Amino acid sequence: MPARHPSAKAPATATRGVRRAPSLPAPLAEADDLNRRGDIVRAAARLFREKGFEGTTVRDIAGAVGMQSGSPFYHFGSKVEMLVAVMEEGLRQGLETTRAVLARELPPRECLRALVEAHLRTIHGPGSDFIPVLLYDWRSLPEPEQRRIVAWRDRYDVAWQSALEALRADGLLAVEPKLARLFILGAINFTALWYRRGGALSLAEVAEAAVDLFVPQRAAAAR
Amino acid sequence: MPARHPSAKAPATATRGVRRAPSLPAPLAEADDLNRRGDIVRAAARLFREKGFEGTTVRDIAGAVGMQSGSPFYHFGSKVEMLVAVMEEGLRQGLETTRAVLARELPPRECLRALVEAHLRTIHGPGSDFIPVLLYDWRSLPEPEQRRIVAWRDRYDVAWQSALEALRADGLLAVEPKLARLFILGAINFTALWYRRGGALSLAEVAEAAVDLFVPQRAAAAR
DNA sequence: CCTACCGATCGGTAGG
DNA sequence: CCTACCGATCGGTAGG
Numbered sequence: 001m002p003a004r005h006p007s008a009k010a011p012a013t014a015t016r017g018v019r020r021a022p023s024l025p026a027p028l029a030e031a032d033d034l035n036r037r038g039d040i041v042r043a044a045a046r047l048f049r050e051k052g053f054e055g056t057t058v059r060d061i062a063g064a065v066g067m068q069s070g071s072p073f074y075h076f077g078s079k080v081e082m083l084v085a086v087m088e089e090g091l092r093q094g095l096e097t098t099r100a101v102l103a104r105e106l107p108p109r110e111c112l113r114a115l116v117e118a119h120l121r122t123i124h125g126p127g128s129d130f131i132p133v134l135l136y137d138w139r140s141l142p143e144p145e146q147r148r149i150v151a152w153r154d155r156y157d158v159a160w161q162s163a164l165e166a167l168r169a170d171g172l173l174a175v176e177p178k179l180a181r182l183f184i185l186g187a188i189n190f191t192a193l194w195y196r197r198g199g200a201l202s203l204a205e206v207a208e209a210a211v212d213l214f215v216p217q218r219a220a221a222a223r
Numbered sequence: 224m225p226a227r228h229p230s231a232k233a234p235a236t237a238t239r240g241v242r243r244a245p246s247l248p249a250p251l252a253e254a255d256d257l258n259r260r261g262d263i264v265r266a267a268a269r270l271f272r273e274k275g276f277e278g279t280t281v282r283d284i285a286g287a288v289g290m291q292s293g294s295p296f297y298h299f300g301s302k303v304e305m306l307v308a309v310m311e312e313g314l315r316q317g318l319e320t321t322r323a324v325l326a327r328e329l330p331p332r333e334c335l336r337a338l339v340e341a342h343l344r345t346i347h348g349p350g351s352d353f354i355p356v357l358l359y360d361w362r363s364l365p366e367p368e369q370r371r372i373v374a375w376r377d378r379y380d381v382a383w384q385s386a387l388e389a390l391r392a393d394g395l396l397a398v399e400p401k402l403a404r405l406f407i408l409g410a411i412n413f414t415a416l417w418y419r420r421g422g423a424l425s426l427a428e429v430a431e432a433a434v435d436l437f438v439p440q441r442a443a444a445a446r
Numbered sequence: 447c448c449t450a451c452c453g454a455t456c457g458g459t460a461g462g
Numbered sequence: 463c464c465t466a467c468c469g470a471t472c473g474g475t476a477g478g
Binding site (some may be wrong): 055139172174179180182186187194198209210212215 | 262272273274276277278358359360361362363372396397398399403405406407408409410411414416417429432434435436437439440441
Binding site for chain 4 (some may be wrong): 280284
């Protein structure tokens, strides 16, 4: 039987460093393992974004972190589990920054601008390949794993929904919040295919323009 | 040397049924060949959309049209050539319908509504898998082929640009036409990930809502 | 367009 | 986490 990292086959949150006797400090080996796992997830995210899930081989990922071809399977039970880890990390990051924006309790239009900019940063910021993978490799995820990710994504949508409902209540949104959310997130997600950092536009400027288009300033000023 | 369809390796438009002596009628075999080629392109489009270019095998495509695994290479020099054919067909269809809308010379806001609805139909209409493949398998296209497709896509963008400039000239567009085009097309393209035919909304309703969001009716009525 | 096939590569595993 | 490997599958081709 091959030696296996204890969390490789189990649902990640259930066993990762938990059932251990609480009085013992987490051994260094465990921390190192988690670092290596994180290295794999980051490398996989970059490669999946660049070449797609099906176009990336486990050997590509192993090579990117200096491992031999079979070694990633010490940390993950399958290639699909690596994809799940990438998508969950993207949603975790995105949900965290989204909730941080909402916590600032900005006026509705300013809140939308901040949400749009935050979402742009989860797509174009440094080391942010996770959400693009979620968007472009969704079809490579088998159905059971899709359900797991959808549960995460729903929480992301709820956060946006609340901001859009506030805009709508102030008469600043021309269509119902659910449709508006799909259109606005779609417009932002699509920037993955055309926006390049270091070009003529900063992310803040793109966010500003998007909000100008969706919530005309005249209507906002008139309220 | 294997028997090969004459157009399999050549740039498609250069040799497809052209250099033949003009007095002879096109032989039936030629017409049949083109039908079979079209069958392959349609099947490839459907499979690429469903499973991605890298996730689809040439055997899948062959099986879908009742051929043996090596037979598609009688019509195409490589798998990438099939991808190019799918994307070109999408752009050809899209450009045709877009230009037909522009030819109606509608007032700017109505023109945008018609363009949006036409684009929605090239994504969600019957047998329209070509544009989604263009959007989601772009990265699978090698650089030389990308340049060929970009030339097509530019013409598509020019058509949209003219409609948006008319809107802008009438003061109905809050941001400059180029950015507006990217945002609007992004919002529409993203419907590929959430819109389902036979659901609560018709394509015409989705188009109406999108235009309401981008070009508020109040501003349009006030002009 | 079929038959028959090839070399390369893939995800994954046994054993240490 | 490495070594060594396996069975399956892949895009593509020779020859007819």
